[in-house]
Amino acid sequence: MAYITLDGVSKQYGSVWAVDRVTMAIEKHEFVSLLGPSGSGKTTLLRIIAGLETPTQGRVLIDGEDVTHLPPHRRGVAMVFQEFLLFPHRTVYENLAFPLRMLKLPKGEIEERVEWVLGILALRGLEKRYPNQLSGGQQQRVALGRGLVGRPKVLLLDEPLANLDRELRQEMEVEIRKHQTALGIPFIYVTHNQEEALSMSDRIAVVRGGRIEDFAARTDIYDRPKTAFIAQFVGRSNRFEGLAAAAGDTTTLRGEGIVIEAPHHPGLPAGSRAAAYVKNEKIRLKPATPGDAPAANALAATIRHVILRGAYAEYVLGWAGGEIVASRPRSEAEFSAGTDVVAFWDKSDVDLFSATGEP
Numbered sequence: 007m008a009y010i011t012l013d014g015v016s017k018q019y020g021s022v023w024a025v026d027r028v029t030m031a032i033e034k035h036e037f038v039s040l041l042g043p044s045g046s047g048k049t050t051l052l053r054i055i056a057g058l059e060t061p062t063q064g065r066v067l068i069d070g071e072d073v074t075h076l077p078p079h080r081r082g083v084a085m086v087f088q089e090f091l092l093f094p095h096r097t098v099y100e101n102l103a104f105p106l107r108m109l110k111l112p113k114g115e116i117e118e119r120v121e122w123v124l125g126i127l128a129l130r131g132l133e134k135r136y137p138n139q140l141s142g143g144q145q146q147r148v149a150l151g152r153g154l155v156g157r158p159k160v161l162l163l164d165e166p167l168a169n170l171d172r173e174l175r176q177e178m179e180v181e182i183r184k185h186q187t188a189l190g191i192p193f194i195y196v197t198h199n200q201e202e203a204l205s206m207s208d209r210i211a212v213v214r215g216g217r218i219e220d221f222a223a224r225t226d227i228y229d230r231p232k233t234a235f236i237a238q239f240v241g242r243s244n245r246f247e248g249l250a251a252a253a254g255d256t257t258t259l260r261g262e263g264i265v266i267e268a269p270h271h272p273g274l275p276a277g278s279r280a281a282a283y284v285k286n287e288k289i290r291l292k293p294a295t296p297g298d299a300p301a302a303n304a305l306a307a308t309i310r311h312v313i314l315r316g317a318y319a320e321y322v323l324g325w326a327g328g329e330i331v332a333s334r335p336r337s338e339a340e341f342s343a344g345t346d347v348v349a350f351w352d353k354s355d356v357d358l359f360s361a362t363g364e365p
């Protein structure tokens with residue numbers, strides 16, 4: 007049996023189902039992210055696991071125990087929030103000791119645990135400071151420490167890095183993942199930021215409208231999106247629309263001025279509307295030559311803008327059907343704005359979905 011089980015969990019607020027029949031099993035060693043847009047139900051789901059909300063339906067099991075109706079402090083969970091919620095008039099040491107004092111632990115054990123957290127989070131030397139005397143990253147570490155000091159069975163994190171700048175966020179991502187691995191307890195991490203989810207997680211649950219759209223290894227979520235929503239939400243892609251036709255191991259999409267061949271898709275009847283997604287980094291470029299014949303999985307385009315992103319160059323390309331973006335390593339030949347090129351990609355890099363019923 008899994009370490010954490012959510013069994014048909016739902017939460018209704020008035021007429022809104024904030025969480026809708028969520029079933030998930032999480033193992034003890036796992037770092038799991040709940041990734042979804044604003045309002046999709048991520049925080050509500052986390053609060054249900056924490057015991058801060060009672061589900062309208064369903065059960066929550068932690069370490070073999072049904073905790074659905076247990077109060078937060080009896081569940082062995084801790085939660086870290088986006089707003090660090092440190093006590094401004096208490097020192098780092100007192101902030102860390104506070105949850106243990108609430109548990110009325112003996113003085114010696116409180117000292118021992120605070121020392122342990124100061125050590126693993128590299129906060130030694132800062133224990134006498136007040137929160138406003140710390141950097142953003144240090145404050146976030148204290149908040150993390152306050153979650154860990156109770157030695158929880160599970161750590162729940164709700165957008166803990168959202169207030170940090172990009173560079174610090176990336177540093178903290180590495181740090182948080184390191185601590186999760188060392189502690190060997192599951193971290194459940196809520197974010198609407200795909201980069202955060204991809205950088206740290208073993209598995210990602212994509213949340214949409216209170217439901218789990220897919221729960222899979224991060225590489226599967228990224229490389230083999232199960233739905234058009236995931237293809238759109240995770241990674242950066244180009245979308246093409248057209249009508250499907252199947253032949254052998256290939257499903258072909260014909261749109262205006264473009265033919266896209268994809269691996270066979272069994273769920274697309276001939277003539278039905280379909281959408282193809284190709285990730286920016288899968289689009290390759292070559293110089294246009296006179297007499298280029300139209301081909302499948304290729305289009306004639308002109309480079310409109312070049313955006314430098316460190317190791318990558320992002321090319322915004324104009325073609326007959328609009329704009330696409332190609333992301334190429336700087337180590338490749340570079341093109342400048344105004345150049346005519348052929349943009350092309352592999353059949354295996356096309357993710358195809360039905361577009362019938364789409365608004």
Ligand SMILES: Nc1ncnc2c1ncn2[C@@H]1O[C@H](COP(=O)(O)OP(=O)(O)OP(=O)(O)O)[C@@H](O)[C@H]1O
Nearest residue numbers: 019022024042043044045046047048049050051198
């Ligand atoms: N206490 C509440 N009362 C009524 N509706 C609520 C309450 N809490 C959340 N909701 C609604 O439930 C839905 C899910 O909210 P939730 O806070 O879980 O989303 P979220 O995915 O965490 O979004 P964000 O990324 O903006 O934090 C939203 O429609 C929200 O308005």
Ligand SMILES: [Mg+2]
Nearest residue numbers: 048049050164
């Ligand atoms: Mg939220």
